[in-house]
Amino acid sequence: MSSYSSLAEAVRRLVLKQTVREILFTVIIAVVLNGVALGLHVWRDYWEPVLLINFVLLVVVAESVGELVPIRFKPLYDRALAFGFPAIILLCWEGLVNAGVLNARWFPAPSSILEALWDLTVNYDRFNKSSLLGRPWLIPQEWNSNGMDGIKALFRESHVYATLSRVMLGFTFGSLPGILIGMAMGMNATVRNMLDMTLSALYVLPKIAIFPIMMLLFPDPFGEGPKIAVVAISAFFLVTISTMAGVQQIDPVLIQAGRNYGANRWQMFRHVILPGALPMIFSGLRLALGTGLIVIVAIEFVRAKIGVGRVILYYWEILSTAKMYAGLFVTMILGVTLTYGLQLIERLVIPWQRK
Amino acid sequence: MRPKIVARNVVKTYKSKDGDILAIDDFSLEVAEGEFVCIVGPSGCGKSTFLRILAGLTPLTAGTVDIARDAKAQKPLNSMVFQEYAIYPWKTVRDNVAFGLEMRGVSKHTRYVIAEDWLKRVGLLKFANYYPHQLSGGMKQRVSIARALANDPEVLLMDEPLGALDAQMRTVLQGELLNLWEIDRKTVVYITHSIDEAILLGDRVIVMTAHPGKIKMEFTIEIPRPRMIETMSTPEFALQKGIIWEALKDEVARVYGEQL
Ligand SMILES: Nc1ncnc2c1ncn2[C@@H]1O[C@H](COP(=O)(O)OP(=O)(O)OP(=O)(O)O)[C@@H](O)[C@H]1O
């Protein structure tokens, strides 16, 4: 037993030693290769293949290091990779701008983007009568001097609030009927036959294309109505179609079991159909939320006084690229936050999902 | 006395793109109140189809099926143990077992007491709060059995209920089924592909022909009750087994012959 374990120990040491040697070897190759490439201007003239080779070497090193990490710290290491890689990219970006390789005009350094983001957050834009977050630190002061109206005015000047409320309202107004109609289509062949083809045809239509129709339909074409409506319609199709598919993929034997054990119509819906379709409904909701954000940014490009899409376009127009990137960054944060929020809800609603 | 289950000249064809599939051809069966009938037959001969017809889950093409309802009993007419388990991935083991009771409006407290009692008997009490994806195939099958028994129906329809279990667990549950059945002697139609199991459990064993399924032969098992697992090692058991295998083997050979 003990001789066996000491043998295992010896093998482990050997493997460790070999891995360490591998890492050193790879790092040396990388340094030499890049030195030569730099010297011969290969980096300048053929930067794509060199970049690819560097990436491959990086993966090799990261993987070898992963072998050295004790099992206990493996999740931590995986997380470090997930955050470390973009961090390296950002650092390289910063370095390349400072070295003058990248033009700071079109690709401002991450640090100046961050600065621009801070600027946008704390300052009120007098010309556009807006601010990024609506200056929440002014809430107590506004409440004391102007009451509710003051707070409403703060919300109204916020780009993030405008975009977020459009997405959320559109998402809600689109998803709820989507779930209902998708359910009806899944459970009833007549409803399905009537709607399926039409929905599939409308589904492929880029939703932004119906924005003009929505502007005609609403009394205030430049108000919130048409924007929310387009988000709602995009969400509706995605949710309807995945809900229907979710109902249809339920194993028929589960429905037979429901009948055999005496479930009435309502019980069949409540205990079999709805929970059976929920995972697919949620994947529809996830798609709808992501698409909603895409659609709303596109609409804000076209016609909006306020909203993060407007921020991006406006600062492009006045060639304030750092602020434009800040707008993109905010959009990204919005997307990540919304998706994460939905994931939390999903975990609460579908506790049986295997993890 | 009127039999509990009467199936007369049952025919079932499935419609499909390449023409109709005749699954069951002229199948007649009577089951007395309190009788335990086992059906054996080669794979694909229509056993599950017949059971679904008895349960009223599949419409039949021709013939009649009738289960006499006992108006006094106030019980569900039949409960099925599905070959595919058919337990709900979104319900815990406890809620799955209590499913039939819940559908009938039994209060939460009462149905959980009953469900946990059955979980104890099938050896799954510890897993009451688990979801099915955390269980093995054999455990799921036991949940499915417990669900049917907890529902306490007039007639039990069981489609290869021990099919996914390992040999040991199978033997244990065969013994348990015998004990349970002795308590209230329910009417049972039981499908199995094990002749041993059919003889051990059944008052009667029906051998079906290969596809399309008909009754090939019927055997009344005279081995006295109460039976136990040890009954399987008696000479009369071996004799009975030899006779039934003689009837079944041609059919099995036919199925494999056709498939080769
Ligand atoms: N829903 C269906 N549609 C079309 N054909 C079916 C359907 N269900 C069963 N069949 C056909 O009917 C025949 C009998 O099927 P069944 O499931 O009743 O067999 P079985 O005796 O239970 O087999 P096994 O022992 O393998 O479970 C098979 O040939 C099968 O292909």
Ligand SMILES: [Mg+2]
């Ligand atoms: Mg079957």
